[in-house]
Amino acid sequence: MSRSWSRRPRQRYVPPRPRSLWRRLVDYALTVIVLGLLVVLAARLDRIETRRTAGAAVINDGDTITLGTERIRMRGIDAPEYSQICRKDGADYPCGKLARQSLVRLISGKPVSCTGWQRDRYGRLLGDCKAGDKDLNRAQVEAGWAVAYGDFETEEAAARSGKAGIWAGTFDEPHDWRESHDRQAVERKHGTLASIGDALREIFRF
Template sequence: MLKMRAAPRRRRGQSWSRRLWDAVLAIAILGLLLLLAARLDRSETHTLEGRVTVNDGDSLTLDGARIRLRGIDAPEFDQVCKRAGVDYPCGKLSRGALVTLIGGRAVSCEGGERDRYDRLLATCRVGDIELNRAQVEAGWAVAYGAYRSEEEAARRESAGLWSGSFDRPQDWRRTHGGMVETEHVLPGILDWLRSRLGLS
């Protein structure tokens, strides 16, 4: 005689919790897709060109647009460093180095992302000179998400800031109540989400 096996009965709790989990997951995926679409729209590449005002060693203003040189961090304008045991105005010298690089010529900046202070994060050039790279190579800015090998070369040559001792600009800002910034890494959805949620 054949015995018929009874079909397993579904527990009501599992079915309800499974449906709830599926709905939460679907909403999360939809939310991420919407955020990604907004992010792609926001990160459209912008090119600005013209005469600039140099604010400090890593930021410019061009036709009212505030620009931060991507991937580098320069001393704040009022920052002081030490060389041979003597204080010197490294922030002002960093700004002066950028002014000298530009030499009153038109600057071309290209970027697609903004930082938390609504500044365009950009790579800027004067002719064939990439300003971001040149500031790090000269030792008047440190690597901040890019240009690590240029920083190492400047350090070996004791160029600019590396000729003495200094607080990294991000550390100086922390202790002097300046703007808190995050490294300029390649755009990523997780970094963007962290900034939107106030976690960065």
């Protein structure tokens, strides 16, 4: 019994054509550009390097403290301004001063440490702050003496439901109060999208 085998015709080997001088120059130029961008990126990563500061805190108001020479705006929250007035049971009360007192109680004289890399339009470090193991940003919102401002929405909802702090009465949102009383430009929230935008701006800022 015979078998017939079909053979495919062998394809002729065609060596690749050498790249033209122009193509090689373009490839070299693109390589140099990519390497240059990587060098620039590495040199600018220090702009978004997390900074840490610690020490005895001077409490300025319900969301701002000073550690040494570093003034820190607590990230993701917004407390009533020190001179802000709110209403409860038909009467005005100094909610801004009470917000500061709340932060004083939370710190209780302990050393405070804050970390962050962003800065607000006043040059203050946007920091996540702790006194011991206590997360001060979160605790201020939980106590009802600050509203969520890009973070801590769950904690704000619980404080509002429990009528804690300023939620026991009526108040102007702190950023609205600033705009109407001090004619300040509205400060943008400190959320994730803002952080990404700040990082890109810092990396590509010349």
